[in-house]
Amino acid sequence: MSGALLIYGASGYMGALTARTAVAAGLRPVLGGRRAEAVAPLAQELGLSMRVASLDDQPALAAALDGIDIVLNCAGPFPATTVPMAQACIRAGAHYLDLAGEVPEYEALLVRDAEARAAGVMLMPGVGFGIVPTDCMAVHLKRRMPDAVRLELSFQAVGGVTRGTATNIFTQLHKAGVQRRDGELVKALPAERGHELDLGAGRTKVFTNPWRADLTTAFTSTGIPNIETYTALPPPVRLIMRSSRRAGRVFASRPWQALLRRAIRLMPEGPSEKQLAAGTSHVFGAVENAAGARSEARLRGPEVNRFTALTAVEVARRALAQSPPPGFQTPAGVYGPQLVLVEGVELTDVL
Numbered sequence: 001m002s003g004a005l006l007i008y009g010a011s012g013y014m015g016a017l018t019a020r021t022a023v024a025a026g027l028r029p030v031l032g033g034r035r036a037e038a039v040a041p042l043a044q045e046l047g048l049s050m051r052v053a054s055l056d057d058q059p060a061l062a063a064a065l066d067g068i069d070i071v072l073n074c075a076g077p078f079p080a081t082t083v084p085m086a087q088a089c090i091r092a093g094a095h096y097l098d099l100a101g102e103v104p105e106y107e108a109l110l111v112r113d114a115e116a117r118a119a120g121v122m123l124m125p126g127v128g129f130g131i132v133p134t135d136c137m138a139v140h141l142k143r144r145m146p147d148a149v150r151l152e153l154s155f156q157a158v159g160g161v162t163r164g165t166a167t168n169i170f171t172q173l174h175k176a177g178v179q180r181r182d183g184e185l186v187k188a189l190p191a192e193r194g195h196e197l198d199l200g201a202g203r204t205k206v207f208t209n210p211w212r213a214d215l216t217t218a219f220t221s222t223g224i225p226n227i228e229t230y231t232a233l234p235p236p237v238r239l240i241m242r243s244s245r246r247a248g249r250v251f252a253s254r255p256w257q258a259l260l261r262r263a264i265r266l267m268p269e270g271p272s273e274k275q276l277a278a279g280t281s282h283v284f285g286a287v288e289n290a291a292g293a294r295s296e297a298r299l300r301g302p303e304v305n306r307f308t309a310l311t312a313v314e315v316a317r318r319a320l321a322q323s324p325p326p327g328f329q330t331p332a333g334v335y336g337p338q339l340v341l342v343e344g345v346e347l348t349d350v351l
Contacts, residue, residue, distance in 0.1 A: 003320040005029040006051065006068045006094075008085060009075025011038035013162045013270035014099060014128075014308060018074055019046060021309035027317065032064055033075070055084040065092035070319050072127070072312060073098035076164040078105045086123055090115055095122040095319055099308060101130020103178055103185070106216040110328045117327040124329045127315040128308030129157075129281065131213050132331045133299055134229075136340035137285035138218040139332040140347065145295045148287035151224040153214050154206045156199045156232035159279020159303040160271030175252075177210025180219055180227035191233070199232065199282035200298045206230035221333040224287065232282075271305055279303025286351075296351035302344040310342040 007022065009015040010031035022029050023046050031050040033039040043050040053064035055075075061084075065071065071094050075081045078100035086109055089096040096116075100106070109123045116123045126132065134153045142148055179188040188210035197206050212229035219227060271279065283299040301307050311331075318324075318335060331339055340347065 003069035004067055005070045005072060005316050005320060006032050006065065007072045007074060008032040009073060009081075010042055010050075011035070012074060012076070012164065014076075014164065014305065015074035016042050017270070017305060018072065018099075018309045018312050019048070022313045022316065023048070025313050025317065027313065027320075029072075029316075030068065055081055055088075058088070061085075061088045062092060065089065065094050068092065068094045070095050070097065070316055072316050074312075078102070078125075082125065083108050086112065086116075089123075090119045090121050093119060093121060095324055096124065097127045097312065097315060097319070098125045099128040099130070099312060100125045101128070101213050102211040103213050103215050106213045110216065110220075113328040120326045122319070122324040122326055122329050122334075124315070124319075124324070124331060124334070126213055126217060127312045127331055129304040129311070130308075131217050132311040132315070133281070133283045133301060133307070133340050133345075134212075134214045134285070135217050135221055135330050135332040136337040137283055137297060137299055137347070138214065138222050138224070140337035141285050141287040141295055141297060142222040142224060143337070144297075144349070145287045145289055145293070147289045148222070148224050148295075149290050150226045150288040151218055151222065152228050152230065152284075152286045153212070153218065154197055154199060154230035154232070154284045156201060156204060156206075156282040157279070157304045158201065158281070160268070160275040160305070162270040162305060163265070163267050175211075177212075178215055179208070179210060179229075180215045180225065183219070183225040185215065194230075197230075197232075197284060199284045200300050201280065201282050204232045206232050217330040217333075220328070221330045271303065276303050276306050279306070281307055294351060295349075297347060297349045299340065299345065299347045301340075301342075301346075307342075307345075311340065314339065314342055 007029045011033045036052045051064040053060035082105040178185040191207040194207040209231040281301045286296045
């Protein structure tokens with residue numbers, strides 16, 4: 001295998017977990033980040049080289065990407081890091097991967113499709129849990145029902161959560177999201193609708209998640225024009241989401257946002273080794289055609305952060321092994337639905 005992989009944001013929880021997973025898989029990535037003192041301990045631990053550059057320092061970033069074939073961006077928050085790193089990759093001729101999972105970041109890369117194609121660069125966001133399992137589920141179901149016109153995707157995470165994920169979720173609750181209707185993105189509110197469902201761990205309530213990036217990627221991967229995304233939420237999160245619809249100004253206010261960020265900083269950086277080993281993830285997908293025929297499948301996998309590291313490394317490994325297609329791409333669109341079958345994953349048709 002030839003080529004050089006840069007894992008940017010290696011000093012963060014997910015960056016470090018992904019770097020360790022990459023080394024365990026036989027890869028020798030270069031570690032990157034904004035500050036040398038933050039990246040150096042992990043680089044020394046794993047015996048890897050490192051490069052340091054801030055995303056707002058274009059000359060330093062260009063130097064950091066010199067000779068790099070694939071960049072895996074693990075540095076959040078992704079609304080702030082996705083576009084600067086992707087643009088740097090286009091200038092440098094390096095393929096871009098990241099762990100983002102929400103619609104705005106994907107749409108920001110989708111509009112750069114032509115620019116990336118002209119540069120021979122692939123832009124593939126979401127190579128972790130958001131959105132490899134659900135993207136693969138969507139393509140799997142589309143192959144089972146080629147005339148599908150409706151797609152429903154739901155997921156449930158059992159285990160811990162990283163500070164970065166908590167920040168991304170709770171600081172955005174006051175913002176409306178979208179759903180996919182007749183091929184177009186239309187405004188939708190968090191937890192606007194819900195129903196009971198068995199995702200594989202017993203029946204639970206799922207509620208609309210209007211930020212989920214599948215609303216972009218599943219449409220790109222399958223062409224299905226009507227897509228809804230749901231998440232199983234703990235009751236306190238569900239209450240906060242619903243409250244945010246009535247008190248959006250309060251949730252958007254500086255005092256509330258500052259209070260949230262202080263509370264999140266008191267959380268552990270991410271799940272412990274024990275939580276990583278014990279956690280599970282569940283995905284349910286369903287498609288329907290215009291005649292009302294239906295097809296369903298379930299997926300069970302490891303804890304979501306572990307899942308993310310495994311699929312991110314697998315996509316990076318494939319991109320290193322064979323030059324990927326240029327432009328905006330989705331994981332299952334390039335590598336097929338079997339991509340999701342990493343360690344500990346089972347995909348089962350139920351209808």
